[in-house]
Amino acid sequence: MFEARLQQGGLLKKILEAVRELVSDGLWDCDGSAITLQGMDSSHVALVEMYLRAEAFDHYRCDRNVSLGMNHAHLSKILKCANNDDIITLKAADQDPDTCSLILESKGGEKTSDFVVNLVRIDADQLGIPETEYSAHIKMSAGEFQRICRDLSQFGDAVQISCSKQEVKFSSTGETGAANITLSHSATVDKEEESVTVDLKEPVDLTFALRFLNLFSKASPISEMVTLSLSQDAPLVVEYKIGDSGHIRYFLAPKIQEDE
Amino acid sequence: MLMKWGLVPSWHKGDPAAMAYKMNNCRSEGMLEKASFKRPFEKGQRCVILADGYYEWHTDSNKKKQPYFIYFPQDKPLTDLPLPESYEFDFDSANMEETEDKTEEWTGHRLLTMAGIFDKWNPPDGGEPLYTYSIITIEAAPSVSWIHHRMPVMLDGDKSVRDWLDFGTVPTSEALTLVKALDCLTCHPVTPQMGNIRYKEPDCIKQFDLEAKKEEKPKNTFMSSWLKKSTKQDPQSKTASSQDVKEGVKKEPAEKKTGLTSWLQKANKPSTLKRAMDSASPEKKLPSKVIKLEEEANSEKE
Numbered sequence: 001m002f003e004a005r006l007q008q009g010g011l012l013k014k015i016l017e018a019v020r021e022l023v024s025d026g027l028w029d030c031d032g033s034a035i036t037l038q039g040m041d042s043s044h045v046a047l048v049e050m051y052l053r054a055e056a057f058d059h060y061r062c063d064r065n066v067s068l069g070m071n072h073a074h075l076s077k078i079l080k081c082a083n084n085d086d087i088i089t090l091k092a093a094d095q096d097p098d099t100c101s102l103i104l105e106s107k108g109g110e111k112t113s114d115f116v117v118n119l120v121r122i123d124a125d126q127l128g129i130p131e132t133e134y135s136a137h138i139k140m141s142a143g144e145f146q147r148i149c150r151d152l153s154q155f156g157d158a159v160q161i162s163c164s165k166q167e168v169k170f171s172s173t174g175e176t177g178a179a180n181i182t183l184s185h186s187a188t189v190d191k192e193e194e195s196v197t198v199d200l201k202e203p204v205d206l207t208f209a210l211r212f213l214n215l216f217s218k219a220s221p222i223s224e225m226v227t228l229s230l231s232q233d234a235p236l237v238v239e240y241k242i243g244d245s246g247h248i249r250y251f252l253a254p255k256i257q258e259d260e
Numbered sequence: 261m262l263m264k265w266g267l268v269p270s271w272h273k274g275d276p277a278a279m280a281y282k283m284n285n286c287r288s289e290g291m292l293e294k295a296s297f298k299r300p301f302e303k304g305q306r307c308v309i310l311a312d313g314y315y316e317w318h319t320d321s322n323k324k325k326q327p328y329f330i331y332f333p334q335d336k337p338l339t340d341l342p343l344p345e346s347y348e349f350d351f352d353s354a355n356m357e358e359t360e361d362k363t364e365e366w367t368g369h370r371l372l373t374m375a376g377i378f379d380k381w382n383p384p385d386g387g388e389p390l391y392t393y394s395i396i397t398i399e400a401a402p403s404v405s406w407i408h409h410r411m412p413v414m415l416d417g418d419k420s421v422r423d424w425l426d427f428g429t430v431p432t433s434e435a436l437t438l439v440k441a442l443d444c445l446t447c448h449p450v451t452p453q454m455g456n457i458r459y460k461e462p463d464c465i466k467q468f469d470l471e472a473k474k475e476e477k478p479k480n481t482f483m484s485s486w487l488k489k490s491t492k493q494d495p496q497s498k499t500a501s502s503q504d505v506k507e508g509v510k511k512e513p514a515e516k517k518t519g520l521t522s523w524l525q526k527a528n529k530p531s532t533l534k535r536a537m538d539s540a541s542p543e544k545k546l547p548s549k550v551i552k553l554e555e556e557a558n559s560e561k562e
Contacts, residue, residue, distance in 0.1 A: 044483055128490035235486055253482035 002030050002066045002092045005059035009104065010084030011222075011242070018219035018240070018248055019048050020072035022212075027122045028068040030092075034246070038126055046212045047235070047251040049129065056245035064094045069122040078102050078115045129251070134229040134237070135202040136163040140183060141193045142226040142240060146217035148181050153210045155179040158255050162205040163230060166198055172210070193224045204230045206254040213238070216250040263307070267394035268381045269296045276381060276390055286377060286394040288413060288439045297394065300379045304427030306435060307393050308415060309374040312338075312465065315454065316408040316447075327454055328407050329465050330447040332370045332416075338465055373421050375413040375439060401441040416444040 006012055019026060023039030030036075037050040054060040082088060082104045091101040097119060104113045148170050152159050156174035163169075166185040171178065185198040219240040220226070229237040235251040242248065267283035268276040283296060291297045313331030320326060331338065378393040400411040415421045415438060423430045424438055454464040 040483070044481075047483060047487075127487050130486065130490035233486075235483055251483065253486070256482060 001061070001063055001094055002097075003059065003061045003089065004030070004035070004054075004057045005087065005089045006056070007058045007087055008084075009079075009082045009086040009088035011056070012088050013079045013082060013084065014219075014221045015050060015052070015242070015248065016072060016076055016079055018222060019050060020076055021218065022046060022048050022215045022250075023072065025069060025071050025120050025122055027124060027126075028070055029065070029126065030062050030068065031065040032062050036126075039124070040127075041212070045209070045253045046215075047127065047129075049249045049251070050242075050246070051249075052242060052246035056242065059089075066092055066094065066097060067122075068092055068097065068100050069120040070100070070117065071120050074117050078104075078117060081113060081115075083107075130234075132231060132234045133201075134231045134234065135200070135204045136168075136228075136230045137197070137199040138163065138168050138183075138228040138230075139197040139199075139225055140195075140228075142217070142220040142223055143193075144183075145226045145228070145238075146220045149210055149213040149217050152179055152181070153214060157210055158207050159210050159213065160205065160207045161228070161230065161236075162203070163198065163200055164203040165200070168196075168198055202232075204232055206230060206232065206236065208236055208252050208254055212250075212252050216252070219248050219250075222248060261391060263378055263391040263393050265395075266392055267296060267300075267377070267379055268390060268392040269299070270379050270381055272381055273384075276392075283392075283394045285397045285410075285412075288396050288398045291377075291396065291439075296379075297377060300377045302432055304432065304435075305378050305380075306424050306427055307376045307378045308421055308425060309376045309393065309395055309412075311372045311374065312369070313372050314412065315450070316404070316411075317455075318407040325452070325455075326470070327450050327452060328447045329450045330404055330407070330411075330445050332372055332414075332444065333446045334369050336369070338369055372412075373415045375415050375424055396439060398439065398441045401443040401445070403443045404445050404447060407447065411441065411445070413439050414442045414444055416442050 019037065019039065022041050024042075026037050026039045028035055028037050032054070034051060034053045036052075038048070040047045054062075079088075079102075083106065085107045087105040087107070089101075089103040089105070091103070092099070099116050099118055102115045102117065104115075105111070149159065152170060152172040155176060155178065156172035158172065160171045160173075161168065162171070167182055169180055169182045171180045173179075183196045183198075185196055187195050187197050216238045217226075222242055223240040225241070227237075227239045229239070235253045238250040238252070240248045265284055266279075267286070268279060272279065286294075286297045291301060313329050315327050315329055317325045317327050374395050376393045376395045378391055381390040381392065383390065396413040397410045398413050399405075400407075400409050404411055415424050420438055424435055427435075449468045449470050450465060451461075451463050451468045453459045453461070
């Protein structure tokens, strides 16, 4: 059987919030070492990959690999019933389970709720993500990134990210005018969450739909820092670490002239 | 002789094009009460309407409409209809009396044979008579009733067709027994694009993958073409996943269990691991689990 007990239930809530608007139904692949979730948005422009190692759970047992087809809206209803400090246990049978059980226990142990969610059939195959050499890595505060995306959304639908030397510029142009936000490399700052690291091999200049970046930045509560990896001929990668035990990576195809 | 769809009764006054109702269909239930249908039917003006099939729209639980192509079961699956690129009906020769060389036997797919009634309208100014017809409809049989509650009356088989047409020996009352909802149809979903009358592509009749519809066609193919690289560039990803039963399937765009296999694969080749780590994120730690897997994988190799 499959059983995973998460001491910090809030983490699962945050993970679901980070993916559910992008991918309405997701296949949660559970094997002996980790839970992996992959999914594309309906327009196939964005891809999300969530990877959560068994170490993140205080109890993890997976006798056989199972794939749980979750309707994220249904799952979200259940997790809305959970407090952040609730202990959440996921349970499913070994062979092609039709349902998955979720048990919520309050921290003090005085309240237990259990739910059954009917699984959905998802035929999507797992995608192999190509190994890519990126020309630029930008590491910055997740909150700052969210702020930039939100602020620029007021001015246009797309953001142009240009990375050169020791700085990265986020620009957006719309009917009302233009907005530019420039961040400079500042790794010397004591507080990590305030630092900006720009690791550049080649200058890059790409444009992305802000709608997706706003969806990606819903993962901000998961991690203090976010890493953007860019390359001229590959999708943007927006990565949030889940502590030491996993990550959420978003991939977004750049906007090309033809698709407008 | 050419007949137009939409019955114009023989006693109609005025311009037939300006009729108040389009009498395309004739409900079998009221057929013997309404003069427009009753009179031609009693006069034995029965006809058979041929078609490749017909379309009906099914409204699903999300109030989305999905067209279905409904037709007689075929020996060979219908893939395309033998319609020339620019199809123009030869009205002149259709209106001429049939000559011998025009009685070639139809050898294509099995056409739908629908029961109809016709009437002849003579213009007051004494021009060419106008022949029109209406297709008889009935409460749908179970095989198609889930799509739509009505269906045309089908004449299944040569005998039914012959009896229906033979007004000389088969009286109206007997013909009436042919008007019933036969469970003789089959159907499949087709592209919703066919709803547009200007859409004339062959897939108007082709089986449409309802599952695929849910995923909109990607306008931006950047992502899909990038993802394709993963299988091309990584010949060892296949070998790394020996448990992947779908290996033999050529079209498989990606393999199962990427999360694990990619970790395993990285573990198998420390050099690629390092590069991948450098590229994906500058400071990823090598998790203990992976090191263990790496050791296992290496010992397996030896």
